[in-house]
Amino acid sequence: MLAMFQQASEKKGEKIRHANRGNRISLLNDAEAPLSKRVGRVYLAELYSNQGRYAEAEPLYKRALMIYEKALGPEHPDVAYGLNNLAALYDDGGKYAEVEPLYKRSLVIREKMLGPEHPLVTATLANLATLYQEQGRFKQADLFLVWMKKLVPITALSNSSLPSARR
Numbered sequence: 001m002l003a004m005f006q007q008a009s010e011k012k013g014e015k016i017r018h019a020n021r022g023n024r025i026s027l028l029n030d031a032e033a034p035l036s037k038r039v040g041r042v043y044l045a046e047l048y049s050n051q052g053r054y055a056e057a058e059p060l061y062k063r064a065l066m067i068y069e070k071a072l073g074p075e076h077p078d079v080a081y082g083l084n085n086l087a088a089l090y091d092d093g094g095k096y097a098e099v100e101p102l103y104k105r106s107l108v109i110r111e112k113m114l115g116p117e118h119p120l121v122t123a124t125l126a127n128l129a130t131l132y133q134e135q136g137r138f139k140q141a142d143l144f145l146v147w148m149k150k151l152v153p154i155t156a157l158s159n160s161s162l163p164s165a166r167r
Contacts (some may be wrong), residue, residue, distance in 0.1 A: 054093035
């Protein structure tokens with residue numbers, strides 16, 4: 001399954017703007033399921049998402065988020081990870097009204113639990129700024145870009161206006 005995921009990801013390289021890929025193994029804490037099934041849910045959802053099969057990916061991401069919240073509590077960083085996954089899926093699938101609240105909740109959790117200067121906070125700010133830019137909400141996007149520039153050295157942003165991470 002991992003090979004299928006990697007192959008699909010490589011084919012869709014320009015659409016993959018998602019962060020935290022390396023954290024997937026530690027994130028599904030569904031005690032009653034074997035590890036391969038727990039990890040497989042997110043990898044399968046990611047594969048479906050990368051293939052544009054959003055309707056099939058959505059219940060898998062929702063299930064993963066529910067597991068994180070139940071097992072770890074509503075303010076755990078892994079919940080923020082699940083929120084980001086679902087928000088990115090909705091963004092890619094055109095469900096724009098549902099994206100912003102998920103990213104905002106993720107941002108609150110990450111700031112509180114990881115600290116305001118953590119790279120995942122910056123990635124979430126980038127997600128919101130990108131969303132606002134896509135929606136033509138440039139003043140709001142600029143506020144998040146200014147906030148990000150305070151957290152990330154200017155040299156890190158010199159090659160692109162936003163970090164290339166989403167999840």
